Amino acid sequence: MTSSPNEAPASLHRPESRQGKYCEKCIELQDMADALEDYISRTNEQLLKSEMSDMELEQIFSACADPMIVIRDDGIIVRANKKMLEHLDCCCENVIGHPCSELLSKEECQLVTSRKKGSQTDIEIVDDNGNVTNYIMTTTPLITLDGTPGTLAQYKDITDRKQAEKALEKAHAAMERIARIDGLTQIPNRRTFDESFLTQWQTCIEQNTPLSIILCDIDFFKRYNDTYGHQQGDYCLTRVAQALATSLPGNSNGLVARYGGEEFIFLLPHLSAEEVSHYAERARSHVEQLALEHKGSDVAANVTLSLGAATTVPHSDMQAQHLIRAADDALYQSKKTGRNQVTAVEFTG
Numbered sequence: 001m002t003s004s005p006n007e008a009p010a011s012l013h014r015p016e017s018r019q020g021k022y023c024e025k026c027i028e029l030q031d032m033a034d035a036l037e038d039y040i041s042r043t044n045e046q047l048l049k050s051e052m053s054d055m056e057l058e059q060i061f062s063a064c065a066d067p068m069i070v071i072r073d074d075g076i077i078v079r080a081n082k083k084m085l086e087h088l089d090c091c092c093e094n095v096i097g098h099p100c101s102e103l104l105s106k107e108e109c110q111l112v113t114s115r116k117k118g119s120q121t122d123i124e125i126v127d128d129n130g131n132v133t134n135y136i137m138t139t140t141p142l143i144t145l146d147g148t149p150g151t152l153a154q155y156k157d158i159t160d161r162k163q164a165e166k167a168l169e170k171a172h173a174a175m176e177r178i179a180r181i182d183g184l185t186q187i188p189n190r191r192t193f194d195e196s197f198l199t200q201w202q203t204c205i206e207q208n209t210p211l212s213i214i215l216c217d218i219d220f221f222k223r224y225n226d227t228y229g230h231q232q233g234d235y236c237l238t239r240v241a242q243a244l245a246t247s248l249p250g251n252s253n254g255l256v257a258r259y260g261g262e263e264f265i266f267l268l269p270h271l272s273a274e275e276v277s278h279y280a281e282r283a284r285s286h287v288e289q290l291a292l293e294h295k296g297s298d299v300a301a302n303v304t305l306s307l308g309a310a311t312t313v314p315h316s317d318m319q320a321q322h323l324i325r326a327a328d329d330a331l332y333q334s335k336k337t338g339r340n341q342v343t344a345v346e347f348t349g
Contacts (some may be wrong), residue, residue, distance in 0.1 A: 012071050015035065043165075054209050063083055065144065066083060067080075067084035068152065068153070069152075069153050070152045071079075072148050072150040073151070075096070075109065076100070078289045080095050090103065106154070108137065118138070118140045120136055120138050123136075123137050127141055134161075135156060135158060136154060136156040138156065141150050182257070182258040184258075185237055186209050187244075189258055193257035193265055193267060198322060202312070204269055205315060205316060210311055211313075212268040212311040213268070213323050213327040214327065216265070217263050217305070219306055220299070222295075240290070241264065244256045244266075249275075252269070253269050254269065272313040273309075277309060280307045283307065288304060299340045307330075307343070308328060308334055309327060309342060311346050311347065312346065312347040315349070322349060330344065
């Protein structure tokens, strides 16, 4: 069959068909190239942001005024700021990648590697020269840059605060001592006696054990002041107080206190009436042996002491003040019968 002069042969259409397919493929490849370029651009942007964030974090981390360190859960140090390096007296090469046990104390390592939640702990670090530095160590769980779990530890130097607290405690203890000690004689005052007496009274009730009071009075002390003056009178009171303090039984919960003026009082738990009488006589003898001249005394040429002792086994139906009254009555009896002596009684309530 013969073709018409105006009709092209079929074979002449094939290149045009292939060219169209090639164009489609080119467009498709161009789209893929554009998509890849867009993906690479976004990835680079994300990497740049990540690097910038990391740089920003590193700047913040390094600029922190407190020592900071990041430690993985396996104990390996992965980051430390400049202050931490100064604190450890090390360089980065000797810190990063090393176990924390090589650089930190056992307590610090335990706090960092064993805590799952954030914590704050006071720690005390002593250097080779014996200098003490106090820190608050704050630990915070985090994910390290390599994706492993770890802990950020931050050290806050509180040495000045600790020193101030110790100074305050010392001052408070001194104030407490002043409040409980007689300023002149430096033995317990009446407040201390009253508090101790009530405590010992209750203890002796619970334990069914004896409790004793010895009340003492310097003989003719008003005359002593009139003769030698108040300054010498203060000296006399101080010397007597020291002598009485040495009369206390060893290894006991007893005390001797200034009760008021020239009066002193002993509180002696867990002793029998005979033992209390013995210690009262020893106190009288110690004062007599001071040999402090007393021209105004009608008893002796030196300062002497009259004493009244009372012993009881307290029970819940008794009143504590009645024991002091019994000792006071015994003291009155010592004065009435010549002074410079001991009168001891057992009080039954």
